[in-house]
Amino acid sequence: MAIVPMKRLELYGLVRNKASFLSELQRLGLVELIEPAAEDRRSETEEMIRNELFLIEEKLGEINRILEVFERFAPQKPNFVEQFSGMKTVLTWEEQQNYLAKKEETTRLADRVFNAEKEHNLLEQEKVKVEREISALRPWTNLDLPVASWSGSKRVAILLGSFDQNLQALVGELEQEKIPYYCQVIGEYDNRIYMVFFFLRESRAEELLRAKGFAAAWPELAAGTVGERLAVLGEKKQELETNLAKMEKTIQVLADQRPLFQTLYDYWHNQKIQVEAGRQLLTGKAVFALEGWVAAEKVTRVEEVIASLKLPHYLRFSDPQADEEIPILLENKKVITPFEKLVEGFSYPRSDEVDPSAAIAPFFFLGYGMALGDAGYGLVLSVICLVLMAKVPMGSSGRKMAWLFFISGLGTIFFGLLSSSIFGYSFYPGLFNVVEQPQLLLVISLGFGLVQLYVGTMISGWISIKNGDAAEAIWGKGVWLLFLTGLLLIAGGSQIGLGAYATQIKYGTLAVAILLVIGNGRGQKGIWAKIKAIPGGLMTIYGSIGFFSDVLSYSRLMALGLSGAVMGSIINLFVEMTWGAPIGWVFSICIFLFGHALNFGLNLLGAYVHCSRLQYLEFFNTFFTGGGRPFTPLKLENINIFLKKEREV
Amino acid sequence: MVLGTFYAFLGVAVAVLFSGIGSAYGVSIAGRVAAGVVTEDPKKFGQTLVLTALPGTQGIYGFVIGMLMFFKFSGFVGAIPLEAGVRFLVAGFPVGIVGLFSAILQGKVAAAGVGIVAKRPEESAKGIVYAGLVETYAILAFIISFFLYNSITI
Numbered sequence: 077m078a079i080v081p082m083k084r085l086e087l088y089g090l091v092r093n094k095a096s097f098l099s100e101l102q103r104l105g106l107v108e109l110i111e112p113a114a115e116d117r118r119s120e121t122e123e124m125i126r127n128e129l130f131l132i133e134e135k136l137g138e139i140n141r142i143l144e145v146f147e148r149f150a151p152q153k154p155n156f157v158e159q160f161s162g163m164k165t166v167l168t169w170e171e172q173q174n175y176l177a178k179k180e181e182t183t184r185l186a187d188r189v190f191n192a193e194k195e196h197n198l199l200e201q202e203k204v205k206v207e208r209e210i211s212a213l214r215p216w217t218n219l220d221l222p223v224a225s226w227s228g229s230k231r232v233a234i235l236l237g238s239f240d241q242n243l244q245a246l247v248g249e250l251e252q253e254k255i256p257y258y259c260q261v262i263g264e265y266d267n268r269i270y271m272v273f274f275f276l277r278e279s280r281a282e283e284l285l286r287a288k289g290f291a292a293a294w295p296e297l298a299a300g301t302v303g304e305r306l307a308v309l310g311e312k313k314q315e316l317e318t319n320l321a322k323m324e325k326t327i328q329v330l331a332d333q334r335p336l337f338q339t340l341y342d343y344w345h346n347q348k349i350q351v352e353a354g355r356q357l358l359t360g361k362a363v364f365a366l367e368g369w370v371a372a373e374k375v376t377r378v379e380e381v382i383a384s385l386k387l388p389h390y391l392r393f394s395d396p397q398a399d400e401e402i403p404i405l406l407e408n409k410k411v412i413t414p415f416e417k418l419v420e421g422f423s424y425p426r427s428d429e430v431d432p433s434a435a436i437a438p439f440f441f442l443g444y445g446m447a448l449g450d451a452g453y454g455l456v457l458s459v460i461c462l463v464l465m466a467k468v469p470m471g472s473s474g475r476k477m478a479w480l481f482f483i484s485g486l487g488t489i490f491f492g493l494l495s496s497s498i499f500g501y502s503f504y505p506g507l508f509n510v511v512e513q514p515q516l517l518l519v520i521s522l523g524f525g526l527v528q529l530y531v532g533t534m535i536s537g538w539i540s541i542k543n544g545d546a547a548e549a550i551w552g553k554g555v556w557l558l559f560l561t562g563l564l565l566i567a568g569g570s571q572i573g574l575g576a577y578a579t580q581i582k583y584g585t586l587a588v589a590i591l592l593v594i595g596n597g598r599g600q601k602g603i604w605a606k607i608k609a610i611p612g613g614l615m616t617i618y619g620s621i622g623f624f625s626d627v628l629s630y631s632r633l634m635a636l637g638l639s640g641a642v643m644g645s646i647i648n649l650f651v652e653m654t655w656g657a658p659i660g661w662v663f664s665i666c667i668f669l670f671g672h673a674l675n676f677g678l679n680l681l682g683a684y685v686h687c688s689r690l691q692y693l694e695f696f697n698t699f700f701t702g703g704g705r706p707f708t709p710l711k712l713e714n715i716n717i718f719l720k721k722e723r724e725v
Numbered sequence: 726m727v728l729g730t731f732y733a734f735l736g737v738a739v740a741v742l743f744s745g746i747g748s749a750y751g752v753s754i755a756g757r758v759a760a761g762v763v764t765e766d767p768k769k770f771g772q773t774l775v776l777t778a779l780p781g782t783q784g785i786y787g788f789v790i791g792m793l794m795f796f797k798f799s800g801f802v803g804a805i806p807l808e809a810g811v812r813f814l815v816a817g818f819p820v821g822i823v824g825l826f827s828a829i830l831q832g833k834v835a836a837a838g839v840g841i842v843a844k845r846p847e848e849s850a851k852g853i854v855y856a857g858l859v860e861t862y863a864i865l866a867f868i869i870s871f872f873l874y875n876s877i878t879i
Binding site for chain 2: 154163423504514518629631632635636638639642643646656677678681682684687688689692693
């Protein structure tokens with residue numbers, strides 16, 4: 077249970093060395109800068125910072141565009157795990173330095189990428205144009221009349237067009253009026269009949285046809301026949317396609333340089349952070365001042381590193397003042413560290429609170445075990461976590477999560493072995509069987525909850541003592557627990573052989589309840605104020621309902637464990653049913669693997685959600701509010717790359 | 726069919742049917758929103774998948790109760806007495822009805838949680854916890870259904 081004590085840091089140096097100090101602090105990643113009050117800031121520094129940021133943003137924008145081009149032509153394919161963890165390019169420190177050394181060459185590379193993309197776009201536009209022409213001409217493919225003769229002769233007119241109904245409906249009227257015509261159907265396309273009409277110029281044929289809904293059309297064609305043009309266009313399209321493929325290949329080859337640009341992106345991103353950090357500095361004509369927070373135990377390390385710069389400076393550390401909001405950094409023993417992740421998921425403790433990580437560790441471990449409840453699943457979970465940690469590049473946060481699930485997996489193995497459940501099978505008589513004795517499981521779940529909430533109340537009392545309020549610990553928490561115990565004994569005393577003392581217990585509890593009411597009046601001055609506190613005291617007694625409903629909430633552990641176990645045994649039943657059939661073993665194995673994978677996945681999720689909830693709502697309710705501000709040091713952040721081994725700072 | 730047997734079968738149907746409908750509905754609500762997020766950022770598939778799967782548990786609870794009931798009366802030879810049949814039916818109600826509504830409502834909360842994944846992926850665990858809160862009541866119903874089922878003897 078530890079919130080790391082912090083020290084205030086003040087650093088003074090020369091303005092011209094500002095960047096060196098900032099970059100060193102960023103590399104170190106141990107100092108959180110404090111924003112100066114707005115009136116202390118100087119506008120000309122802000123102006124300079126803005127200009128610098130503008131240049132960096134421009135570079136970032138360019139690199140981003142290049143990465144987007146790469147992503148378009150040579151997309152990165154995340155594998156199953158990466159879909160959850162995100163994709164990063166893994167580099168060693170040397171590789172990163174090599175890429176950074178190539179910073180100057182990149183302009184040339186960038187130009188090549190952009191030119192290739194531009195050319196690709198032009199080709200693509202051309203292709204669209206050709207395709208559009210092709211699709212416009214396609215219905216006329218079989219029209220072997222060259223364009224020159226479309227205007228007809230002196231007496232005969234030619235009409236091209238399409239119609240969407242039966243041909244007879246169109247020409248019926250022409251025939252009725254005995255107008256001479258000749259019609260040639262060219263083809264059917266998209267539910268329209270394309271055709272050419274020949275008729276005498278003076279006849280009313282065109283008028284009649286149009287009235288019937290005949291859509292006249294003149295395909296755009298410069299010379300020759302439609303067929304000739306289509307052949308030319310087809311060739312052109314093919315040529316464009318080969319060119320496009322060539323261009324794509326070029327870009328794909330260029331995309332091999334992706335890590336270079338990713339490294340540079342992260343470099344400029346960090347430069348940006350550094351320049352922005354300049355806002356947190358007070359800058360004068362020659363001297364700048366910087367204030368920040370640093371963990372007390374890292375003070376010497378910061379001193380050494382700053383001194384090793386061999387630049388003129390003045391560095392001072394002081395204890396935080398009482399009214400300051402100190403940023404929170406959690407530090408625990410290695411086994412407890414993963415559980416910090418759960419606390420972070422809720423809220424950081426305030427600086428006057430305790431870090432609850434250690435308190436939730438054993439309960440989450442056991443609770444998760446009960447909820448998942450199968451040694452086989454637990455083993456799979458732990459092994460998956462180990463493999464992930466070995467194979468996937470993970471930051472400290474991901475690593476914590478993986479450890480959390482690894483430990484939870486161990487808890488599951490523990491509980492699964494106790495209740496003798498391995499992939500839904502029971503190979504030996506365990507302490508009890510979940511499916512056969514669900515009542516016992518319910519009692520265990522509720523008992524577990526009772527213990528956790530008692531512990532929470534005790535921690536709350538302990539915090540009161542630590543804060544010098546022993547009276548609150550005794551009256552508020554001690555008597556409260558005594559009262560709750562009394563209530564429990566009234567309800568269940570006879571079950572554990574205390575039936576003979578029922579009356580004593582009843583009166584004892586009543587006495588404690590009175591104490592509780594009186595206790596509420598402590599600290600009030602004068603008899604009248606004390607009396608006024610009595611209704612509040614009665615409310616505390618009423619609070620016991622809330623307490624026991626919190627305990628009942630732990631029944632979810634039983635429900636999750638039971639539904640998982642029943643589901644597992646149903647899957648096994650199906651497995652046995654199919655086993656006997658010819659080649660049934662194939663199906664058996666499939667059912668076993670698929671069924672248990674599904675059950676495992678859903679229960680894994682459920683156990684995590686509900687165990688977290690029990691910590692957040694029920695357990696934290698007793699002693700923890702949170703609301704602290706996490707410690708966010710100035711540090712190097714990598715978005716696209718992952719350094720295999722961070723360089724020793 | 727004897728009325729007792731009919732009621733017993735109906736109990737299984739109620740448990741599986743309603744909770745299954747609820748889960749399908751709930752998952753679809755969350756799934757639609759999740760698909761929208763993934764079109765913008767395919768890397769969020771994993772995180773949204775977790776939220777989308779959450780309303781699916783009600784269906785599992787209903788199925789578990791239904792299966793348990795089925796095993797209990799499938800071993801019984803002959804017609805199921807009316808008394809036992811009605812008990813089966815009643816035992817199916819809590820997990821079926823609460824499952825129906827809680828899964829749909831949980832789906833809505835999960836869909837909102839997908840919004841957290843989209844805008845503040847670092848806080849997505851909180852969205853999962855919110856969706857988990859709704860499930861509490863399905864769990865309570867499951868427990869009651871289970872004990873009702875457990876009390877049936879034929």
